[in-house]
Amino acid sequence: MNGGFHIVVCGSIVPDPLQTLAPIEGPTGPALKNELMLPAVLDPWAGHALYEAANLAKNVPDSKVWLVSLGPKAKLQQLMMSIAQKVSFELVVLDGPAGGFTDPCEVAAALAGGINGIAGLDRSRLLLFGGCSSASRDAGVTMQMVAEQLGIGDQFLGVDELTIQADGSMKLLERIEGGQYQVSTCTGAPAMLAWATGNLPEPPNNPQIGMMNMRTVMPALQKAQPAPVGAAGVSYLGVELPKQRRETRIVKDLSVDEVAREIVEWLKG
Amino acid sequence: MEKILFIAHTQSDGTLPNVAREALSAAVDLSKKLPGSSFVAGIIGQEANQAADSIASCGAAGFLSVTGAEFAVSRYATDAAAVEALVRQTGATLVVAPTTSRFSRALPGVVQRVQGRIETHISGMDIVEGSLQIQRWYYRQRMVATLTRAQRPWFLVIDGGVFPAWQGEPGSANAENVAVQLAADTLRTQVIGVQAPSTNTQTIRPEAEVLFVAGAGWTKKQADGQLHLKDAEELILGFLKNCNASLGSSKSLVDQSVEGEAVLPFMSHLNQVGQTGSTPRHPKGLATCCHGEEPHAVGWRFINERRAINTDANCGWAQGKADVLYVADAFQVMAKVNELLAQ
Numbered sequence: 388m389n390g391g392f393h394i395v396v397c398g399s400i401v402p403d404p405l406q407t408l409a410p411i412e413g414p415t416g417p418a419l420k421n422e423l424m425l426p427a428v429l430d431p432w433a434g435h436a437l438y439e440a441a442n443l444a445k446n447v448p449d450s451k452v453w454l455v456s457l458g459p460k461a462k463l464q465q466l467m468m469s470i471a472q473k474v475s476f477e478l479v480v481l482d483g484p485a486g487g488f489t490d491p492c493e494v495a496a497a498l499a500g501g502i503n504g505i506a507g508l509d510r511s512r513l514l515l516f517g518g519c520s521s522a523s524r525d526a527g528v529t530m531q532m533v534a535e536q537l538g539i540g541d542q543f544l545g546v547d548e549l550t551i552q553a554d555g556s557m558k559l560l561e562r563i564e565g566g567q568y569q570v571s572t573c574t575g576a577p578a579m580l581a582w583a584t585g586n587l588p589e590p591p592n593n594p595q596i597g598m599m600n601m602r603t604v605m606p607a608l609q610k611a612q613p614a615p616v617g618a619a620g621v622s623y624l625g626v627e628l629p630k631q632r633r634e635t636r637i638v639k640d641l642s643v644d645e646v647a648r649e650i651v652e653w654l655k656g
Numbered sequence: 657m658e659k660i661l662f663i664a665h666t667q668s669d670g671t672l673p674n675v676a677r678e679a680l681s682a683a684v685d686l687s688k689k690l691p692g693s694s695f696v697a698g699i700i701g702q703e704a705n706q707a708a709d710s711i712a713s714c715g716a717a718g719f720l721s722v723t724g725a726e727f728a729v730s731r732y733a734t735d736a737a738a739v740e741a742l743v744r745q746t747g748a749t750l751v752v753a754p755t756t757s758r759f760s761r762a763l764p765g766v767v768q769r770v771q772g773r774i775e776t777h778i779s780g781m782d783i784v785e786g787s788l789q790i791q792r793w794y795y796r797q798r799m800v801a802t803l804t805r806a807q808r809p810w811f812l813v814i815d816g817g818v819f820p821a822w823q824g825e826p827g828s829a830n831a832e833n834v835a836v837q838l839a840a841d842t843l844r845t846q847v848i849g850v851q852a853p854s855t856n857t858q859t860i861r862p863e864a865e866v867l868f869v870a871g872a873g874w875t876k877k878q879a880d881g882q883l884h885l886k887d888a889e890e891l892i893l894g895f896l897k898n899c900n901a902s903l904g905s906s907k908s909l910v911d912q913s914v915e916g917e918a919v920l921p922f923m924s925h926l927n928q929v930g931q932t933g934s935t936p937r938h939p940k941g942l943a944t945c946c947h948g949e950e951p952h953a954v955g956w957r958f959i960n961e962r963r964a965i966n967t968d969a970n971c972g973w974a975q976g977k978a979d980v981l982y983v984a985d986a987f988q989v990m991a992k993v994n995e996l997l998a999q
C-alpha cells in the first residue's frame with residue numbers, strides 16, 4: 388500500500404435514546420410518531436467508528452476520512468452542527484429516510500452507490516468503517532452488505548480494537564460469545580470493520596475543526612443525491628410497544644437483614 | 657414450496673453450540689408446518705460428522721457439510737464461501753441459522769451474493785394461513801414488529817433463548833461433503849485465538865440464572881462522604897461467585913475506565929447492558945446502584961423477573977421497570993446477601 392488509509396465511515400442519525408418512541412402507520416409502512424421532530428443523535432456505534440477513523444487517520448500520515456450518511460438532509464444538517472466540530476472528515480450525503488423500518492439491502496445498495504461515487508477514493512487503501520449495528524433497525528447486516536458490493540473480502544464485526552503493526556498488517560479484536568474477543572490479523576487494506584464501542588471517548592467540540600469541515604459540509608448537503616430507500620417486498624403486519632408496564636412494588640421500610648433475606652429467597656426460589 | 661436449509665457451524669470441540677440446536681427446533685417446526693416443504697441441514701467446521709450425527713434424527717431429508725482446516729475458524733471469507741456453497745447447492749428458499757458471532761459476521765454478505773434478504777434477531781415465528789411471519793424488535797427493543805416478505809432466499813437468523821434446544825437421538829447422518837473453491841486471497845485474515853477482555857475473572861456468563869447489574873453508584877461517594885471501591889469490588893465479585901451470576905453494567909460505570917478514573921478493574925464495555933450494550937437473556941435480574949434510565953433498561957427486555965436496590969425511591973426502576981424496588985443501601989444489603997448465600 389502506498390500512502391495512508393482511505394477510511395470511509397457509514398453513519399447516520401437515530402432518535403435520541405432518552406426520547407419516548409411510539410410506532411404509527413405511515414404512508415409507506417410503519418414509522419415513528421413525530422419522526423421528523425424527534426431530536427436525533429449520531430447512531431452510537433457508527434459514532435465510535437467515526438472517532439476511531441479520525442484517530443487512525445491522525446496516526447497514519449496521508450490518510451483521509453469520509454463520512455457517508457443516508458438520512459433526511461435537514462436532520463443531517465442539524466447533526467453536523469455538533470459532529471463536524473469533533474473530528475475532520477469529508478461528508479457525502481444521501482438524502483433519504485433514516486428510520487428503522489427500511490430494508491438493509493436497499494440501504495446497503497444506496498451506501499455502496501454513494502461510496503462508488505467518491506472521487507479520488509483509492510480502493511487498495513480503503514478501510515470501510517461503520518457501526519456493528521444501528522440503534523434503529525438493529526439488524527447488524529448493513530456494513531457486510533456494503534462491503535460485499537465493494538468487493539471487500541475481509542470483514543470484521545463488533546470490533547473494539549484495531550492495531551496497525553510494524554509490517555503494516557492489522558491486528559483486530561472482535562467481540563464474540565461469553566464476553567470474549569477473537570484476535571485476528573489481516574494483511575492490510577481493503578477491509579471492513581463494523582465497530583462496537585472501541586476505546587476512545589467522544590472527542591470534545593473543537594470550533595477550528597468545525598470551521599474546516601463546514602467548507603465541505605455545506606456543499607455536500609447542497610449536492611445531496613436523493614436516496615428513496617424503502618422496504619420493497621416486506622409486509623409489516625403490526626408494530627407494537629411492549630405490553631404493560633410492571634406494577635413496581637416499592638419496598639421502603641424493611642431492615643437491611645429483611646431485604647437481604649427476601650432477595651436470597653427470590654434468588655433461590 | 658419452500659426449501660428449508662438449516663445451517664450451523666461447529667464449536668472448536670466439534671459439537672454444535674446450544675443456540676444451533678435452538679435454531680434447529682425452529683427449522684424442524686417450520687418444516688412440519690409448511691406443507692410440501694423440504695428440509696436439509698448443512699454443517700460447517702473442521703470436521704462435521706460428529707455434529708451431523710448428533711442431529712441425525714431431526715427429520716432432515718439430507719445432511720451436507722463443508723469441512724477442512726480453513727473452515728475450523730470464524731473468518732468472513734471462508735465462512736461466506738461455505739454458506740454460499742450450501743445455499744446454491746440446495747437452492748434453499750428459507751435459510752435458518754442461529755445467532756452466533758460467526759454467522760452474524762458472515763451471513764449478510766452471502767445474502768448479498770445470492771440476492772436474497774435477511775432478518776436477524778428473530779424472536780418469534782409463526783405460520784399463518786400457510787405464510788411465514790416472523791417477529792423482531794426495532795429501536796433496540798423499544799417496539800416489536802411482525803412481518804413477512806416476498807423475496808427468496810430469505811435468511812432467518814434466530815436469537816438464542818427463543819426456541820427450546822432440539823433434543824433427539826443421535827444416529828448416522830452420512831453427511832455429504834460439498835466442495836468449496838477458495839479464491840487465492842481468502843486467507844488474508846488469520847485467526848490467532850481468543851482473548852478474555854481483562855486478566856480478571858470471567859464475568860459474563862450467558863447461561864447464568866441471574867444477571868447482576870452494577871451501576872455507577874458503586875463508585876460514587878457514599879453517605880460517609882467517602883469512596884468505597886475496594887468494598888464494591890469485594891461485594892460484587894463475592895456475589896458473582898456465590899450466585900454464579902453474570903455481570904452486567906450501566907454505561908456510566910464502564911465509561912469511567914475509558915475516561916481514566918479509578919474504577920472496578922474487572923468491568924469492561926463488554927459488560928454494558930442497554931441501548932449501546934447488550935440485551936442478555938436471563939430468568940432473573942438484580943440491579944444495584946443503577947438508576948434504571950430508559951437507555952439502560954431497554955437492555956433488560958429479555959430479563960423476566962427484575963428487582964433493584966437503590967437508595968433513591970424515585971429512580972427509573974420505580975417507574976414500572978422493575979417488579980420490586982428495594983429502597984436501601986446496596987453496600988449493606990449485598991454484604992448481608994453474600995453472607996446468607998455463603999451459609
Ligand SMILES: Cc1cc2nc3c(=O)[nH]c(=O)nc-3n(C[C@H](O)[C@H](O)[C@H](O)COP(=O)(O)OP(=O)(O)OC[C@H]3O[C@@H](n4cnc5c(N)ncnc54)[C@H](O)[C@@H]3O)c2cc1C
Nearest residue numbers: 871872873906907908930931932933945947952966967986
Ligand atoms: C446515546 C446514549 C446511549 C446510551 N446507552 C446506554 C446503555 O447502553 N446502557 C446504559 O446503562 N446507559 C446508557 N446510556 C446512559 C443512560 O442514559 C444513563 O446515563 C446511565 O445508564 C446511568 O448509569 P447509572 O444508573 O449507573 O448511573 P447514575 O445515573 O449515576 O445512577 C447511579 C445510581 O446509584 C444509586 N446509588 C448510589 N449509591 C447507592 C447505594 N449505596 N445503594 C443503592 N443505590 C445507590 C443512585 O441513587 C443512582 O440511582 C446511554 C445514553 C445515551 C445518550
